[in-house]
Amino acid sequence: MLARVLSLGIGYLFGLFQTGYFYSKKKDFDLRSHGSGNSGTTNTIRTMGWKAGGIVFAGDLFKCILAVLLVGFLYRPVWGADVKLLELYAAFGAILGHDFPFYLKFQGGKGMACTAGLIIAAASPLIPWELVLFLILVLATRYVSLGSIIASIGLPVFAFITHKMGLYYAGGTYFTELMVLMCVIGALNISRHHANIGRLVHGTENKFGSHKEKEQK
Numbered sequence: 701m702l703a704r705v706l707s708l709g710i711g712y713l714f715g716l717f718q719t720g721y722f723y724s725k726k727k728d729f730d731l732r733s734h735g736s737g738n739s740g741t742t743n744t745i746r747t748m749g750w751k752a753g754g755i756v757f758a759g760d761l762f763k764c765i766l767a768v769l770l771v772g773f774l775y776r777p778v779w780g781a782d783v784k785l786l787e788l789y790a791a792f793g794a795i796l797g798h799d800f801p802f803y804l805k806f807q808g809g810k811g812m813a814c815t816a817g818l819i820i821a822a823a824s825p826l827i828p829w830e831l832v833l834f835l836i837l838v839l840a841t842r843y844v845s846l847g848s849i850i851a852s853i854g855l856p857v858f859a860f861i862t863h864k865m866g867l868y869y870a871g872g873t874y875f876t877e878l879m880v881l882m883c884v885i886g887a888l889n890i891s892r893h894h895a896n897i898g899r900l901v902h903g904t905e906n907k908f909g910s911h912k913e914k915e916q917k
Contacts, residue, residue, distance in 0.1 A: 703779070704789050707771045711790035714767035715797020718808060719759030720744050723752060732807070736895075740809035742844050742908070757813050764794040764817025784822065785874040788881050791818035795885060799892060810892040812848045815855070815885065825868040829858040842907035845896035852889035856882035 720739035724731035727748070735743045741760065745753030771790035776783045795811040795818070819826050830851050837847040859882050862868035863875065870878050890897075899905035 707786040707789040708793040711767040711793020712797040714763045715794035720756040760813035761817045764814040765821040767794045768821035782872045787822040825862045826858045844908045852886040855886040
């Protein structure tokens with residue numbers, strides 16, 4: 701249990717680095733006061749441009765990857781292949797730190813770039829499945845939020861499928877716990893898109909690349 705808590709804590713500390721918030725502040729611009737008020741990649745692109753969005757995405761992606769790599773380095777000698785479970789706890793912690801930074805009154809982002817980091821560093825066999833699903837949805841509908849929501853649903857689904865196919869070592873003896881954690885992460889990501897879901901239902905969600913000037917909170 702201690703290893704799980706420490707892995708979660710390490711991840712949370714990495715997740716506290718709010719790339720969008722710090723980058724926008726450096727540019728004398730408060731990202732949280734514009735667009736959707738979110739400090740993530742999509743809102744950065746809409747309000748500050750593609751270059752800024754790329755920087756924010758990279759920062760949020762790599763903070764999760766670094767947390768996973770650190771936990772893997774620390775615990776692999778003891779846990780062996782089962783360290784995949786602890787790596788997932790580290791990724792979960794990074795998502796929590798990103799979504800709920802204590803120094804910003806627990807108002808952070810939605811965790812999708814961190815989730816991408818999770819997939820790359822802790823569940824790489826899921827990359828083609830999640831990437832194809834996300835791109836198909838976004839290119840077909842131009843709704844980034846829809847792609848993110850469905851990809852979050854796909855997280856535990858694809859983990860289960862790839863495990864059964866022998867492509868993904870899903871925690872060995874901790875398979876059930878790992879799958880539960882995948883479901884929790886997916887559910888958290890979906891809950892962070894609750895406002896987007898409402899707008900999708902009512903047909904008022906902004907499409908990616910549109911030039912509408914709506915302030916969506």
